Amino acid sequence: MKKHNFSAGPCILPQEVFQKASQAVLDLDNSGLSILEISHRSKAFVEVMDKAQSLALEHLKLPKDEYQVLFLQGGASMQFIMSAFNLMQTKAAYLDTGAWSAKAVKEANLLGKVDVMASSKDKNYNYIPKDYEIPKDVDYFHCTSNNTIFGTQMKHFPKVDAPVVCDMSSDIFSRDIDFSYFDVIYAGAQKNMGPAGATLVAVKKSCLGKVDRKIPSMLDYQVHAAKDSMFNTPPVFSVYVSMLTLEWLKAQGGVKAIEKQNKAKADAMYAEIDRNPLFTGFAAKEDRSMMNATFNLTDESLKDKFNNLLVEAGVNGLNGHRSVGGYRASMYNALPLESVQVVVKAMQELEKQA
Amino acid sequence: MKKHNFSAGPCILPQEVFQKASQAVLDLDNSGLSILEISHRSKAFVEVMDKAQSLALEHLKLPKDEYQVLFLQGGASMQFIMSAFNLMQTKAAYLDTGAWSAKAVKEANLLGKVDVMASSKDKNYNYIPKDYEIPKDVDYFHCTSNNTIFGTQMKHFPKVDAPVVCDMSSDIFSRDIDFSYFDVIYAGAQKNMGPAGATLVAVKKSCLGKVDRKIPSMLDYQVHAAKDSMFNTPPVFSVYVSMLTLEWLKAQGGVKAIEKQNKAKADAMYAEIDRNPLFTGFAAKEDRSMMNATFNLTDESLKDKFNNLLVEAGVNGLNGHRSVGGYRASMYNALPLESVQVVVKAMQELEKQA
Ligand SMILES: Cc1ncc(COP(=O)(O)O)c(C=O)c1O
Ligand SMILES: Cc1ncc(COP(=O)(O)O)c(C=O)c1O
Ligand SMILES: [Mg+2]
Ligand SMILES: [Mg+2]
Ligand SMILES: [Mg+2]
Ligand SMILES: [Mg+2]
Numbered sequence: 001m002k003k004h005n006f007s008a009g010p011c012i013l014p015q016e017v018f019q020k021a022s023q024a025v026l027d028l029d030n031s032g033l034s035i036l037e038i039s040h041r042s043k044a045f046v047e048v049m050d051k052a053q054s055l056a057l058e059h060l061k062l063p064k065d066e067y068q069v070l071f072l073q074g075g076a077s078m079q080f081i082m083s084a085f086n087l088m089q090t091k092a093a094y095l096d097t098g099a100w101s102a103k104a105v106k107e108a109n110l111l112g113k114v115d116v117m118a119s120s121k122d123k124n125y126n127y128i129p130k131d132y133e134i135p136k137d138v139d140y141f142h143c144t145s146n147n148t149i150f151g152t153q154m155k156h157f158p159k160v161d162a163p164v165v166c167d168m169s170s171d172i173f174s175r176d177i178d179f180s181y182f183d184v185i186y187a188g189a190q191k192n193m194g195p196a197g198a199t200l201v202a203v204k205k206s207c208l209g210k211v212d213r214k215i216p217s218m219l220d221y222q223v224h225a226a227k228d229s230m231f232n233t234p235p236v237f238s239v240y241v242s243m244l245t246l247e248w249l250k251a252q253g254g255v256k257a258i259e260k261q262n263k264a265k266a267d268a269m270y271a272e273i274d275r276n277p278l279f280t281g282f283a284a285k286e287d288r289s290m291m292n293a294t295f296n297l298t299d300e301s302l303k304d305k306f307n308n309l310l311v312e313a314g315v316n317g318l319n320g321h322r323s324v325g326g327y328r329a330s331m332y333n334a335l336p337l338e339s340v341q342v343v344v345k346a347m348q349e350l351e352k353q354a
Numbered sequence: 355m356k357k358h359n360f361s362a363g364p365c366i367l368p369q370e371v372f373q374k375a376s377q378a379v380l381d382l383d384n385s386g387l388s389i390l391e392i393s394h395r396s397k398a399f400v401e402v403m404d405k406a407q408s409l410a411l412e413h414l415k416l417p418k419d420e421y422q423v424l425f426l427q428g429g430a431s432m433q434f435i436m437s438a439f440n441l442m443q444t445k446a447a448y449l450d451t452g453a454w455s456a457k458a459v460k461e462a463n464l465l466g467k468v469d470v471m472a473s474s475k476d477k478n479y480n481y482i483p484k485d486y487e488i489p490k491d492v493d494y495f496h497c498t499s500n501n502t503i504f505g506t507q508m509k510h511f512p513k514v515d516a517p518v519v520c521d522m523s524s525d526i527f528s529r530d531i532d533f534s535y536f537d538v539i540y541a542g543a544q545k546n547m548g549p550a551g552a553t554l555v556a557v558k559k560s561c562l563g564k565v566d567r568k569i570p571s572m573l574d575y576q577v578h579a580a581k582d583s584m585f586n587t588p589p590v591f592s593v594y595v596s597m598l599t600l601e602w603l604k605a606q607g608g609v610k611a612i613e614k615q616n617k618a619k620a621d622a623m624y625a626e627i628d629r630n631p632l633f634t635g636f637a638a639k640e641d642r643s644m645m646n647a648t649f650n651l652t653d654e655s656l657k658d659k660f661n662n663l664l665v666e667a668g669v670n671g672l673n674g675h676r677s678v679g680g681y682r683a684s685m686y687n688a689l690p691l692e693s694v695q696v697v698v699k700a701m702q703e704l705e706k707q708a
Contacts, residue, residue: 003386007393010590018379018388025376032357032668034372036549036595039361039671073427073551074572077586081570103571110568190587195390197427197551197589214464216435217457218428232431233544235551236364237591241390314386317393 004339007317008148008292008330009170010190017244017334024240035240040233048240049229055246059255060172060179062202068225070201071239076100076169079186079199080107083142083165085219087184088112089211093138093162097154098125098147099323100167108142111213117141124324125150127284138162140183140207146171148191149321151294151328152287157181163207171291172200173249174333175259183207184221191291192333194242197235249333258333265331265340266290272344278302278351282324296326302354309346318343358693361671362502362646362684363524364544371598371688378594389594394587402594403583409600413609414533416556422579424555425593430454430523432573433540433553434461437496437519439573441538442466443565447492447516451508452479452501453677454521462496465567471495478677479504481638492516494537494561500525502545503675505648505682506641511535517561525645526554527603528687529613537561538575545645546687548596551589603687612687619685619694620644626698632656632705636678650680656708663700672697 005012024035031044038045053069060067072078080103084092088111096102096119108114115138118129125147134141140163146153148170157164163183172187179185184207189198201221208222217223217231224231252258270288273281273295282294297303310318320326329343359366378389385398392399407423414421426432434457438446442465450456450473462468469492472483479501488495494517500507502524511518517537526541533539538561543552557575571577571585578585606612624642627635627649636648651657664672674680683697 001386005387005391007391010391010393010587012391013388018390021390022376022379025372025379032355033359033670034367036372036375037359037361037364037366039364040550073429073432073589075427075586078427078572081572107570107572110570188587190590195591196394196587197592216461216464218432218435218461232429233364233542233550235427235589235592236544237549238551238589316387 001314003314003316004342005316006329006331006335006339006343008321008328009188010196011317011330011332012334013194013241013245014248014334017241017248020244021241035237038236040230040236045236048243049234052239052243052246053229055243055250056200056202059246059249060185060202062179066206067202067204070203070221070224071229071234071242072199072201072224073197073235075196075199076167076186076188077103079167079201080104081110082219082221083184083186084108084111085213085215086208086221087140087163087165087211089139091115091138093117093134093141095129095132095141095143096121097128097144097152098150100148100169101144104142104144104167112139126152126282128152128154128287132158134158134160134162136161140165143167146289146291148292148330149323151283151289151292151324153289153291155287163204171289173255173258174262174291176256189238189242194245195238198238198242200242245334261337262290262331262333265335265337266293268337268340268344269293269329269331272347276347276351278354279347282326291331293329293331294320294324294326296320299354302350305353306346306350309349310343313342313346315343315346355668357668357670358696359670360683360685360689360693360697362675362682363542364550365671365684365686366688367548367595367599368602368688371595371602374598375595389591392590394584394590399590402597403588406593406597406600407583409597409604410554410556413527413600413603414539414556416533420560421556421558424557424575424578425583425588425596426553426555426578427551427589429550429553430521430540430542431457433521433555434458435464436573436575437538437540438462438465439567439569440562440575441494441517441519441565443493445469445492447471447488447495449483449486449495449497450475451482451498451506452504454501454503454523455498458496458498458521466493474506479506480636482506482508482641486512488512488514488516490515494519497521500643500645502646502684503677505637505643505646505678507643507645509641517558525643527609527612528616528645530610543592543596548599549592552592552596554596599688615691616644616685616687619689619691620647622691622694622698623647623683623685626701630701630705632708633701636680645685647683647685648674648678648680650674653708656704659707660700660704663703664697667696667700669697669700
């Protein structure tokens, strides 16, 4: 039975992407070669890389002459230190909205002074801090647009003079915002873009080359930019599947169209969480994430009963992260509304049975 | 038509691995989920990671209590700086046997003093230097066991008191040597192990934790070791396919058995290079690589004719690297002897036609 996959990442991708990727592992476009055995310098793969990069820029509505898209390895975690290597001269401002923000702070601390503007750690990160002001003299401001673990999402971004670096791992390509506000956007592929193993970085060229330190080649955005993400062997298959997913997104009508679908899914989910007396939402309402809905049972003794209902319905990956407990419905771009309805039905069934 | 794939990496993998990987992209072991959408924390993937790690140790005959196997991202190029981050206190000894060695030297230079023991750059890296002695007071000795571009391979390793770090990207799992001589072995997956996007590191635990510097988490072997390569999201699919390839290797009889096959392929290839007056080998005979045979035409005007013969025969990826020119036959573990025979036949056909 095909599962309803709410996994927080790696996560569901479009079914037609699975089909195409599976075929390419056997034979890429009737080339007689698997996507896994072709050279990254081959014409076929250079085209894949180009297409993936230009689709990413297109979806983010970023001008090609100002921004460069890179497909790197290492995950978003590598970007915590890599972004600091490239932009930190003396000090930077960070917003602490969750476990991932906190890890970004920790790594950047190795290379300069980190000023944490505000933190929602006092309430186990169940909200987004809003009253802070970013000093003019920082090298950059770093934030996390969507907090995967806690289910909060930034709906507004502060006025800043410095470059803005954003960890968009769990909500990139999911909503129509002004991406040109950001100078560096990074995201592990394994939510809205593709399989684990590729990391997207969209970087404004004008903010690079301003630090004095010597940067190791593999951690230097300019090195990768100069070689168009081919400084060393890229994660070929993950880039290929990312390209397929970005093509799928385009066929869906792009970010604007998918945002509508994402809103419909999130609305259905949160409506039931609020309506159903057996469930309670974790995140502050105004900061709720459209990607990850976190919620708990009001009566823990119903846990086994609810889990059984979920298993029967073929629901996978709804467990909450250990630091929040309860449940987390990750509703990334490729998750159909139907899957949300299946969970809502299980919640209603629990209410009937309880 | 299925190609005879001599690509230098990414490169041919076993056909049955392509089949299994293709199926898993649709549905992993009848789980109702694609290998691309499962959580890296799922039981299914934790088992894959465990199996891949223990197979790697088994093939290298390294004791589990002394060595830890990591599956990381970033490629061998990231290991140039990562190994130095973890082992360089003040100075290290490097052997310069090719373009990749030289890049390793360049990166390590950022973190300490690099003494180049010997270099074969004087003859465009067509041999392995042998007369050098490694000082006792270095933090480690770094070498490249197989020089992918130039087609040379270390047949003997020097006596060293310091820990030995080895870039084994292009000959790991291909020959039966005493791997316990090494303290850190690293290799990009994309030759003998799997698809691009995973990097194998086998590290002797006792050589870690001896430098004073603060190491960024993602570049710290101890951080990854403590989390068993799950500090952050690993490159799930590349690790899975690596596991399949290591299983295949075991079914072939392991490293000892594959070495025999590799020797047969290399012998057939070099015999024809030497016999055929139209071709000449690039590397010094005693240092010839069993993995990458580099050779040139004695008469450049035959180039188009030979290329046509190769195309007709369905041969892919035989072009030499631009720094050597001519041809490079990469004969990794999964390449069948039959493919070598096809190239040999084309070389003989050229001789007839010329
Ligand atoms: C917001 C955010 N940042 C960073 C990460 C870490 O990503 P990776 O595992 O690719 O390093 C995650 C992982 O889920 C995440 O959700
Ligand atoms: C011996 C050797 N070292 C290092 C590398 C670089 O590997 P990567 O592209 O994975 O960084 C290669 C690539 O072919 C190689 O052959
Ligand atoms: Mg978080
Ligand atoms: Mg409620
Ligand atoms: Mg080389
Ligand atoms: Mg000859």
